[in-house]
Amino acid sequence: MSELYVARHPAAAWRRLEDEVIVMAAQESWLFTLNEVAAEIWEAADGRTPLASIVRDRICEKFEVDFEQAYRDAEELLRALAERGIVLLSETPLEAGAP
């Protein structure tokens, strides 16, 4: 499995409200929320930490889930968000700069 890196899109505006994250895609004026698990990934999505590490360190233990399953779910979610231009996905580390 090749590494996958994820970064929040620099256009996104976001804030954590208790257990979820509210994201606003700037030009779209499109608002959505990320649940507890997705919020953890979002906050860790700095473009430099491999997704596998994020899932292992921030998801598996905290939410008591199996790595394979959690990784598959995370990847699926991130691919959907990438399609909508909310996150950037890459097989090599991404430039920092996302808020």
Place this chain on the structure above:
Amino acid sequence: MSGLMERVTQKALALGVPLSVHLDLTWRCHLSCIHCYLTERNGRELTTAQLVRLLEELAECGTLFLLVSGGEVFLRPDFFEIVEAARELAFSVRVKTSGTLLDDEAARRLARLHVAGVDVSLYSHRPEVHDAVTRLEGSFARTVEAVRRLVAHGVKVRVVQVLMRMAEGEYSRVRELAAELGAEYSLDPTVTPRLDGSRSVVRLNASHAAWRKVFEDPELDARPEHCPLSPEPQEAAQTAPEWDSLPCSAGHTSCYISPSGDVYPCVQLPLALGNVTERPFREIWADSPAARRVRSIRVADLPICRSCEFLNQCSRCPGLAYLEGDLTGPSRLNCEQVFARTGRRPAPLAE
């Protein structure tokens, strides 16, 4: 309000989060709009460092939506530094400007910073009428040029028209102009008293006939500029829910901060909660007696409005009521609008 926005606002209310903040950076302006609400021009202003610290505090408090306005924001040499700091802190930033100082480089930078949008005011589609409002010759041309520049760089622009008597018949032309320029359009039907309560500008308001026309226009959502939509408390009673409703979002999920750091529930409600140079914002927001007072008011506490038959049709603004002398009283300007809309006089106008 979209369902999700409603839910987020609800949650912010439950958590005591100031979700939307309107921050004025400067008192200064090179325009002299005849209806401007600011009464100060040379007051003290927060420094860059104080503003950046304030933004950090707001982010910690959970603020997501930030409206940056003035005065003319481009008169602050550190304007971009502040917007950059705000975007680094992941705020959704809207900028309000006359656009008259906005060059191509500024439009490009705003695009690169991914601001959520820029609001500019146009008072008429006729240059001479617009310039008579701003009292700056050539301002119409410069504002229109700024809209073009911003749109060309992919920045979302909203043309805001405050409806005034001298241009009251022309709002559809301004709306057309906004569309031609590739901008959104929004209409604020009310010229409000100045922040010191002086009412001389209220006479600039449109006639009842013009008000009726805009209120009946299905394509318009005529509402106060920068008025965040109001959350409803979850615990609203089943029997008469409107009695438990909040008068509006001011002081509940939104607030205003002046260029000198005074915190108010809303730009339209100048009831001082505290100053950020004297106390951390978080404490002012959570603890000030004035904030608690504003938060305690429910529609049931409005002695006249609660039994007004037009309550559900009225967009009563507590700030206007406050400027007329009583935070829980009726706002005669809103009563006038109800009269314009329905042809019937609410009680305060019959006196």
